[in-house]
Amino acid sequence: MGPGDLSAALAPLPTRADPRLLVGRESFDDAGVFVVSDDLALVQTVDFFAPIVDDPYTFGQIAAANALSDVYAMGGEPMTVLIVAAFPTNRLPLEVLTAILRGGQDVVHEAGALVVGGHTVVDDEIKYGLAVTGRADPRHLLTNAAARPGDRLVLTKPLGTGLIATALKRGVAPPGSEAAALASMRRLNGDASRAALAVGARCATDVTGFGLAGHASHVARASRVTLRLDAATLPVLVGAREAWAQGVDTGGATRNASYLEALVDWGGVEPFLRALLVDPQTSGGLLVAVPPERVAEYLARVPAAVLVGEVEDAGAHAIVVRG
Numbered sequence: 001m002g003p004g005d006l007s008a009a010l011a012p013l014p015t016r017a018d019p020r021l022l023v024g025r026e027s028f029d030d031a032g033v034f035v036v037s038d039d040l041a042l043v044q045t046v047d048f049f050a051p052i053v054d055d056p057y058t059f060g061q062i063a064a065a066n067a068l069s070d071v072y073a074m075g076g077e078p079m080t081v082l083i084v085a086a087f088p089t090n091r092l093p094l095e096v097l098t099a100i101l102r103g104g105q106d107v108v109h110e111a112g113a114l115v116v117g118g119h120t121v122v123d124d125e126i127k128y129g130l131a132v133t134g135r136a137d138p139r140h141l142l143t144n145a146a147a148r149p150g151d152r153l154v155l156t157k158p159l160g161t162g163l164i165a166t167a168l169k170r171g172v173a174p175p176g177s178e179a180a181a182l183a184s185m186r187r188l189n190g191d192a193s194r195a196a197l198a199v200g201a202r203c204a205t206d207v208t209g210f211g212l213a214g215h216a217s218h219v220a221r222a223s224r225v226t227l228r229l230d231a232a233t234l235p236v237l238v239g240a241r242e243a244w245a246q247g248v249d250t251g252g253a254t255r256n257a258s259y260l261e262a263l264v265d266w267g268g269v270e271p272f273l274r275a276l277l278v279d280p281q282t283s284g285g286l287l288v289a290v291p292p293e294r295v296a297e298y299l300a301r302v303p304a305a306v307l308v309g310e311v312e313d314a315g316a317h318a319i320v321v322r323g
Contacts, residue, residue, distance in 0.1 A: 002255030003028075003210050022138060023074070028218040029144045030073040030206055033136065041138040043076035047208075048084045048129020052165045052282055053182065056096045060103025062185045063128050066208065066283035068111050071134035072193035073206035073286055075142035078111045078134045083118025086127040100128050111188055142193065144215075145222035146202035147289040153227060153309035154295065156192040156302055157184050157285025159212060159276050160240025162250050167243040177239025184237060185283040192286045195301040199294035207284035211256045213277040213319055216287060217263050220318035223289075229309040231273040231323045240279075244272050252280035265316070269323040277321065 015026060022041060023033035031045035047067040051059045064081075071078045083104065087097045105115050108130070118131075164181040167173040189206060196204055203223065205215045212234075216227045256278040266274060289311055290298045299305050312320070 002252065002259060003214055004255065004259040022141070023143055029222070030070040031076070033074060033138070033141060035138050039137055039139070041136045041141070043071045043074045043134040043136050044132070045070035046084065046129065046131040048127050050125055050127050053168065056099035057103040058182060060100040060128060061107045062182070062283050064104035064107035064130055065186055065188055067130035067132050068107070068113070069189045069206045069208070069283060071132050072189040073142060073204050074136060075140060075193060075197050075204070076134035076136035078108070078113035078132050080114050080116045080133050081108050082131040083115060084129050084131060085118065085120045086123035086125065087120060088124055088126065089122050100126070104128065104130065107186070107188070111190060140197055142196055142202060142204040143222070144203060144205045144219045147219050147223035147225050147227070147311045149225060149311050149313045150292050151203065151289035151311040152292055152295040152307055153229070153311065154288045154290050154298060154305045155207070155212070155235060155285055155308045156189065156288070156305045157187070157207070158235035158237045159207070159279060159281065159284070160237035161185055161281050161284065162252060162279040163240045163243040163248050164237060165282065166250050167239070167246070167248045170248065172243070172246055172248065174239035174242040177237065177243065180238040189286050192288070192302050192305065195298055196286070196288045196290070198301065199290060199298045201288050201290050201298070203289035204286050206286050207281045209252060209280045211253065211278040211280055212287065213260050213264060214256045217260060217318045219287070219289070224314050226312045226315040226317060226320060227309060228312055228320045228322065229277070231269045231277070231321050233306060233308050234273060234276060235306045236276065240276065241272055244275055249275070250280060253278045256280065263318040265320045267320070267322050269321045273323060
């Protein structure tokens with residue numbers, strides 16, 4: 001669901017305060033955080049979706065990396081996962097489901113976590129994902145509510161997975177784009193998360209279905225700041241611009257753009273970069289607010305990371321984009 005529809009659906013529901021709940025749904029953060037003891041908190045999330053690639057093993061890898069990323073975005077380490085799966089047993093051989101599960105399990109094991117069970121249903125469309133429980137030190141978390149004016153904004157993966165995935169479905173993906181997108185989506189965000197904690201960062205979010213601008217707007221709201229994004233510096237996946245030039249777009253991007261209409265000062269940014277900022281990402285990178293004196297160290301620790309903006313005092317808009 002788009003951020004606007006989700007906000008509307010949640011609005012009538014009452015919230016319940018508890019001192020043990022450090023992060024709940026109110027701030028639209030990436031996962032919930034529940035304190036168990038002075039040095040231990042549980043980080044919990046769930047994520048699942050329909051296939052975005054044809055190969056079942058690869059789909060399992062991507063979906064697992066995407067779900068695990070929510071724990072990394074909070075500064076946690078995954079421990080256990082439960083599988084959530086829907087599968088059309090009357091139309092496809094069970095070997096397809098086995099391949100999906102194997103791909104996801106391999107990535108879970110790469111993260112140092114364990115598959116401990118799950119739940120399946122019969123459905124007309126394949127869906128797969130994980131409910132993940134991780135651990136974190138409650139004194140050293142990453143949340144979307146801790147950005148400070150002066151922090152530098154660093155993005156750890158290139159953008160454009162939504163454009164490329166849609167181009168693949170339509171059979172018009174530019175050369176080289178599939179391999180680049182798959183490599184990015186399979187890659188775990190664990191190293192980027194641990195590096196953020198090592199340099200004293202306290203704010204991060206992972207960039208997924210709401211697009212970079214959508215998730216950045218949640219950081220701005222929760223932290224009561226404005227985020228300036230330098231569009232010209234955004235890292236772009238191979239083939240994303242070409243896919244957009246062919247007219248590829250997604251319904252998710254349209255919903256994201258509508259939600260952000262009053263929240264973003266777009267300046268004179270070119271149409272492609274504007275489309276890139278609302279492009280729904282799958283298993284995207286982390287957007288990290290790094291203390292300015294440590295940003296060079298963070299960029300050295302995470303070679304794929306790119307400086308894309310800065311945190312400013314709260315202004316008229318949640319996000320200011322400059323090209």
